[in-house]
Amino acid sequence: MTRRFETTDIYEDLRIKLTTAYFEPGSKLKPSELQVRYGRSANTVREVLFRLSTVGLVLFEDQRGFRTPPSETQRQNDLTSFRITLEQEGATQSMRNGGLEWEARLTAAHHKLSHIETRIAKADDITEALNPWCAAEWGFHETLVSASDSPLLRSTFKAIYDQFRQQLVTKERNYGYFSNNVAEHARIVECALAADADDLRQAIYDHLSRNLLGRQAGVKSSAI
Incomplete structure (x- = not known):
């Protein structure tokens, strides 16, 4: 018997699939086919x-239905730039507001992510660890901005993060995994714990700017 999913479970399952390369960019999403799964x-x-179209993970057009967003250089650059700006500001606010509790949560989130990424670095195939890695990756970056005093920043960051990952996590790009991730994440934590706002902003920029296709890296993104 096919399991009967609740709507919240359908949403979360599709959100994960849409951000972990389960669907090809630009592919059609047919409710009549998906209903069998759920x-x-x-x-x-x-x-x-x-609902997923309201957070940018699905496109809808009259007469054409639903589809996943195509992979586009301009879209990836826009999402990357916006994510850098939000993450820099959110992390800086968290660093100033969060105190020891935030530092402890950030350290724990980084430890989990670092463990998974170290395992991935030794593996021949990333796909078995893809979902745990993506969940830990979000957990780390969400924690980084979690003590921001702006609820709007935090909610916007979530939407932009998911759209960014949807563009980045493809088979052709090794699902968004880079060998420098471990060192770059460690550098972000080091700057945050040292309460060095300028270095923290630069560390975030250095971690994400490789995704600015066709642009010259090396300059900090401005704060909002």
């Missing part, structure tokens, strides 16, 4: 897809 009506799946 054991719900096509209308229920359609409502979930509409």
Whole structure:
């Protein structure tokens, strides 16, 4: 018997699939096909897809239905630039507001991520660790901005982060994994714990700027 998913479970399952290269860029998403997977009506799946379209993970056009966003240089650059700006500001605010509790949570999130990334570095195939890695990656960066005093910044960061990962995590790009990730994440934590705002901003920029396609790296992104 097909499991009957609740709408919140359908949303989360599709969100994960949309950000971990389960669907090819630009591919159609047909409610009539997805309903078989989730054991719900096509209308229920359609409502979930509409919700995902409001956070930029799905595109909808009249007469053409739903599809995943295409992989585009301009879109990746826009998302990367916006993510850098949000993460720099959110991390700086967290560094100033979070105190020892935030530092402890950041250290724990980094330890988990570093463990998984170290394992990935020794593996021949990243796909088995893809979902745990992506979850730990989000956990680290979410923690980094979690003590920001701006709820709007935090919610916007979540939406931009997911859209950024959707563009970045593809088979052709090794699912967004780079060998320098471990050292770059460690540098971000080091700057945060040292309460050095300028170095923290630079460390975040250095970590993400490789994704600015066709642009010259090396200059800090401005704060919002």
